Amino acid sequence: MRTIFELFGKSPFEPLAKHGQAVDDVVREVRPLLEALLAQNWTEAKAVSDRISRMEHRADQLKAEIRDNLPRSLFLPVDRGDLLRLLKEQDAMADAVEDLAVLITMRETRVPDALKPRIRELVAEVMDAAKTWMTISELLPHLQEAAFTGPEVKKVLDLVHTLGEQEWRSDQLGAQLGRETVLLEEELGAVSLTFIMRIGQKLSDVANHAETSGDMVRLMLAKG
C-alpha cells in the first residue's frame, strides 16, 4: 500500500530554484555595497555586509537541505553530478559576494575617482550576468515539467549563450580595471592596490560562477 508513495523522492528542482532566489537576494546587495565603498560610507558598508552575511548563511542552509535529499539511490532525469555541480556553482556566487563584503569592510580603502566609472561598469555587467543566471535558475522547474524537451529548452540554451557573452565582457572590464589600477600604483600604494585588484577579481568571480552554472545546465540538457 505504501509502496507507491515510497517510490517518489523529493524533487530537487524546486529547492534548487529556491536556493537560486536566496543567492539572488545576496547578489542584489553588490550594488549597495560597492556604492558604499565608492562613497567611503563605512557604516553603510558594514550594514550591507551584515545583511549579506545573514542571507548567505540562509543560502547555505538551503544548499545543505538539497544535498541531504539527494542520496545515490535516487534516480533523476538529469545527471546527479551535473545537478550537484550546478548547486555548488550557484552557491559560489553568494560566497564570492560575501568575500567581497569582507574585503570592503576589512579596510577603509580609498578608491580614486579615475577608477570609479570602470568599477561601476564592471558592477553593471556582473549584475546583468547574475540576472541572466537567475532567469535560467527559475526556469529549471519548468524544464522538468516539460520533461526537458520542447521550446523551453531552446529558450534556456539561448540564455546560457547570452550569459557566456556577459561573462566574457565582465572579464574584459575586469582586465581593464586591473590595468588602470596598476597605472595608479604610485598614488595608491601597495596595500590599496592589492585591495582594489582583489575587489575587482571578486566581482568577476560572481560572473564566472554564473557562467559555470550555465555550463552545467547546458550539459544537463545535452544529455537529456
Next chain:
Amino acid sequence: MEHAILVIAILAALYMAGNIGANDVANAMGTSVGSGALTLRQAVVVAGIFEFAGAFLFGSHVTETVRKGILDPAMFAVTGPLGHQGPLLLALGMTSALLAAALWLQVSTRMGLPVSTTHSIVGAVIGFGVLVVGVGGVEWSQIGRIVASWFVSPLMGGALGFLGFLGIRAVVLKNEDPVGATVRIAPYLVMAVGTILSLTFTQKVLHNVVSHPHPVWVALASLGCGGLAALVARPVISRVVGVNVGDPYPRVERIFGVLQIVTAAFVAFAHGANDVANSVGPLAAVVGIARTGFTMTPDGVPMARWILALGGFGIVVGLALWGYRVIATVGRHITEITPTRGFAAEFATACTVLLASRLGLPVSTTHVLVGAVIGVGIAHGLAALNLRTIFRIMGSWIATLPAAAALSAVIFVVLRSLFLA
C-alpha cells in the same frame, strides 16, 4: 457440519475482498488523486463502478487459475490418494488459504510492509497443498508460469510506461504548440482505452447474438465503442482547454487530467478483473465441492457467476468503508506525479494487467504500477525516483510466499482437526 465450511469460506472470501478494496485499490487510484485528476469522492465512485465491472465481466480467467490451476485436481479427487476425504480436504484447504491470506494482509499492513494480495493467496494455496498432498500435488509448471509473470509484468509495465511517456514527450511536450497537440491526440487516446476495455466483454456480448462471433466483428465492435467514447470525450476536453495564452504546460496537464480519469477507470477495471480472484478463487473451489455435498471435486463444471459478483461487491464495500481513507493518505503524499505522467503509467499498468488477466495469470497490480512509474521516470518524466523501493518489493516477495504458506498450513491443520475428528 460441513456446510459450516461453506459459511466460513464465504465470510473469509468477503473479508479478503474487503481487504483488497481497502488496500490495493489505493495504489490503483492514488496516482489519479495525487495528480489532482480526481477528487477523493470521484475516485471512490469511479473505482467502485469499474472494480466491480472488471471483477464481474473479466474476472473469470484468473479466478479459474486460482480455483483449480495451482493444485493437481487428481490428487484431491475421490479416485486419488486421499480417497473419499479428498474433496472435503480440498474445501478445508481453500478455506484455510483464504483465512491465512487475510491474516497475513492484516499482519503485514500493521508492520508497514509492502504487501501483495496476489502473492499472499498463491502462497497460501501452495502452503496447504504441500502439506496435504506433498510436493508432487502442486502444479509446478503453472506456479512457474505465475512466478515468471511476477517478474515479467512489472518489466512489461515499465516498457509500456517508458514508451508511452516517450510518445507523449515527443508528440506533445516537444511541440511548439503543446496544447494544440494535446487536443488533437486526446480523442485517440480515449479511443484506445475504450477499444481495449470493450475487447474484454465484446466477445461475450456478441455471443448472445451470434454463437461464435468472428474476431473481425469483435474487433470492429470494440473499435466502435472506442470511437463512441472518443466522441463523448471531445466536448468535455474542449471545455477544459481555455484560452491559449501564457504557459502552456499547466493547460496540457489539465487536459491530461481529464484523460487520467479515463485511465483511472481503466486501471480499476483491470485491477478488479485480476484481483477478485484472490478472494473468490478459493471460494469458487469450495462452492463447487459443497454443491456435491463434499463428495466430488467438480473440475469440469464452470464456476458460478454470482461468486464473481460477491467478490466485486466485497471489494466495493471495503473500498467505500476503509479504502477512501487510504486513497486520501496516498493521494496527499503523491503530488509529484502530474497527469501526463500519471496517464502514461496508468495506461501501461492497465494494459499489462488486462493482458495478464486474459492469460489467467494472477499478478500484483501494485508491482506493475511501480514498474510503469519507473518506466516513465527513465523516460525523463519524473523529478526523483527512489530505486530502493525495488529492493523493498523484492524483499516482500521473499517474505510473503513462505509466510502465507506457513500460516495456511497451520490453519489447515487446525481446521482439519476440527472437522475430521
